[in-house]
Amino acid sequence: MYVHRGVIGDVARRAAQSAFIDECTKRFEALHGAEPGPQEIASWQRSWPVLLDALVRAGLGDLDVLLELSLPGTGERVDAAVVGQDADGTLTVVVVELKQWTWARPSPGLSASLEVGGRTVPHPARQVGGYVHYLRDWADGGSGVRAKGTVVLHNAPADLIDRLRGMASAGGPSAEFPLLGRDDLASSVPPEELARRLGCAGLRPAPQDAVDRFLEGRHRPSERVLERLAANIESRRHFFLIGEQDRARLAILDAVKQAAAHRTPTDGQSRPGAMVLVTGGPGTGKTAIAARVMGDLCGTAGSNPRLLTPSGTLTRQLQRLLSEDARGLVATFKNKNPGGLDKSSVVLLDEAHRAATYPDQRGPGFPIVLRKLLEQVAVLVLFLDERQIVRPTEGLKADELEHHAHATGAAFRRIDLDTQFRCNGSQAYHHWVDTLFSETDTPPPWSGSSYDLALADDPNTLASWIDGHTARGHSARITAGFCWPWNATDVPPLEPEVAIRWHGPDHDERSWARPWNLRSEQPVPGFPDVPARPYWATDRGGHDQVGCIYTAQGLEYAFGAVILGPDLVRRRDRWQAHPEASHDARQLRTLPPERYRFYARNTYRVLATRATRGTRLYSTDPETQAYLASLLPGS
Structure with a gap:
């Protein structure tokens, strides 16, 4: 995902226009579910024109640029990325980190860190290095893309640049990435030299289908x-x-x-x-x-x-x-x-x-x-x-x-830690889930496009969604509140104890059932599709069983379906707890409702944040299901 994609020369002519910034602001909100802050918009206005002008003067106006490029599977965004084709035909992505610094000093308490404007931040070469290594390791499975990185501190005087270069030249990985200051981008610098400094020397326009493949390609999974x-x-x-x-x-x-x-x-x-x-x-x-x-x-x-x-x-x-x-x-x-x-x-x-x-x-x-x-x-x-x-x-x-x-x-x-790297890096989704399972707040209807979230109409729809992703080679799992008996032995075949009945559109009674995951800590010989409990979230066959909070917590998978049981239901504008519906008799069932509600809300929040790419919710309680339907699109 990106806020804007275009040819550098064309974007350079528009970058300083208020209409262009408004367009990027709307695009940002559509992608991330929230408007960019005033400081972020101000940084666009100050940094984008300077970078684009330098790229045009370097003779790179025919290359592609991606502004505010999101790195898939993370919550990180790259300020800008120049995309072209190297002499050998390899697609090359030059990550550009933009800074407006005029002053910075090494942090006395942290190595490889700086103090800038009252904040402690990493050395910018280390920051851009993280992005570059991400692309080298994950983009297109770690092959087919050449990644480089440059830091442009367009307001920085020469003495600051010298200090930053000195910090990065100690033999560490940061030394690989050039740092450019105000003087390095001066109009007197010849085009060829400017292109070299920017890390783009020798690049020519890349075929648009190659750029499309880079943007749409499957990155090496970060879900495990x-x-x-x-x-x-x-x-x-x-x-x-x-x-x-x-x-x-x-x-x-x-x-x-x-x-x-x-x-x-x-x-x-x-x-x-x-x-x-x-x-x-x-x-x-x-x-x-x-x-x-x-x-x-x-x-x-x-x-x-x-x-x-x-x-x-x-x-x-x-x-x-x-x-x-x-x-x-x-x-x-x-x-x-x-x-x-x-x-x-x-x-x-x-x-x-x-x-x-x-x-x-x-x-x-x-x-x-x-x-x-x-x-x-x-x-x-x-x-x-x-x-x-x-x-x-x-x-x-x-x-x-x-x-x-x-x-x-x-x-x-x-x-x-504020930036999250699960749920496709969607901060909007995490905020929405936190609000949904808060004590008093009500979230707005979900409108973000950065994460695949919807409501399943019934358990069959939910299970079909999981089975479809599994058939396509993705990790996908179903979890549920501990609201059904769990009496199965440690030896398969497992009993389908998570059983749900509901009425279809024609008021006909329907049913669905699947077993809980295996209780055993070790695999059972002869049942390769029934993973041991510790490996339910990662091993073959786990999608055929239902996991609970004690199985899923701490782990992740690509797609997740969450079944809310009758222990936590929505009435008016509050969650109500029914501990008597829990089958966790040893820990939770005997708690008073007010106390149980705290653990139930936390439980479903955890289950709803296991999936890296998409989540489906479903409640067995009709009134709660109707409440969720008012907030979510149907699947």
């Missing part, structure tokens, strides 16, 4: 983040985080470095470990960041890291993908700490909101197992989303963690 994690840890140089993900990684590593420097106190008193809290909603890349940092720590001399998660499903996925190297280093965190930890250890606790903290049994104190873990290690890094707490026996809050750190004298740093 665990495959990325395996490649990251086993071959870290080939895994690049994008935008704020990379900033979070650098901040974590900086906190680890500071903790190491103060590990041996001069007063002889033992100090608690430092705490780093990384917060973010579904799809913001928390697990990807944890794995990348784990890879960094594994390559650091003298380190003793662990990657823990309360989710047995996620642990097993990681262990399987990381092979024998993960044994002892990647583990499930329940009610005791792993052995071998010491004051050189850094522990990364992914899915920290699922930690078994038993709030009803611990009283006012901090969870004992977490307190001991913090006392035992150098740094504890927690990845948290409070709105994914789905059980009364789990859950941590950011305020609680910060209070404990201050009370014990532990160093504390918080990093908030």
Whole structure:
């Protein structure tokens, strides 16, 4: 997706016109479901004409330009991309990062970061490098496209450019990407030299069908983040985080470095470990960041890291993908700490909101197992989303963690992730889902085009949608609230316990049923199409079973269907909870409705944010289904 596509010469003649900016503003809103902010529009007006003028003066007016190009499967947008054909006929995409900076200085607390206008931002060469490596690795399956990158700081004086180049020339990956300042774009620069500086020397116009294939082509799947994690840890140089993900990684590593420097106190008193809290909603890349940092720590001399998660499903996925190297280093965190930890250890606790903290049994104190873990290690890094707490026996809050750190004298740093990379990178969809399952708010009718969202008329329609995507080779799954019995044994064939009855348009009674996923932790021989519980979301045959919150949380797939059961229904302008409809008797069924509603809303929010490309909703309650129909198009 892009805000504008055109030939550079034509776009250059229109870029400064208010009608052109209005057109781009409308296009942006249609794509992302919200208007661009005033600052973003102002940056278009200031930067686009300068870039386009330089490209025309460089003799590149016949090439294509894409303004505000969205990278598929992420929440990132490239300021501009010049598209042409190299001498050997390869389609070449030159990513251009535009900055209006006149001043910047290195951040004293974070390496490879800068302070600009009261904000801490990554070095622009690192930022553009993330985009370039994304295109190299994912565009057209990692083949058929040549990607380059350039940073244009069109207001920057020569001394600032020299400092930025000095930071990027230390042998790291950022050194590959040129930084151009005000003087580099001067009218006195010959066209050939200007084209070289812009990274576009030798490019000629590309066939439009080649550009179309680039824009419409299937990128290497980003839906299985665990495959990325395996490649990251086993071959870290080939895994690049994008935008704020990379900033979070650098901040974590900086906190680890500071903790190491103060590990041996001069007063002889033992100090608690430092705490780093990384917060973010579904799809913001928390697990990807944890794995990348784990890879960094594994390559650091003298380190003793662990990657823990309360989710047995996620642990097993990681262990399987990381092979024998993960044994002892990647583990499930329940009610005791792993052995071998010491004051050189850094522990990364992914899915920290699922930690078994038993709030009803611990009283006012901090969870004992977490307190001991913090006392035992150098740094504890927690990845948290409070709105994914789905059980009364789990859950941590950011305020609680910060209070404990201050009370014990532990160093504390918080990093908030806003950009999400699931759900096709659609911030509009995530905002809509958050509003839908909020306590009091009502979302507007869905009008975004950045994500495939609709209402299924009935379970048959919902299942057909899933089966169709599966037949085309996509990962697709059905999930449901825990509102049906789950009495099946660990041995297939599985009983179709998720059974729904409804009346069709002619008032005829209809029925649909499918089994829950397999209970067993291991595959059952002779049933290759019935994956073990930890692998339901990723392995062959999972689309034929229904997953619940405990199976799906922490994982993702391309297309997802969510069945809302009778435990959460819409009445007037509020959600009502019916815990008696839950079959989770051990955890939830006995809760009062007011308390159950919190967990039910979180549960369905989690289920509705598992799919990277499209979601279908369906409620078994007719009144709730009618409410959803007032907000969503039909499938």
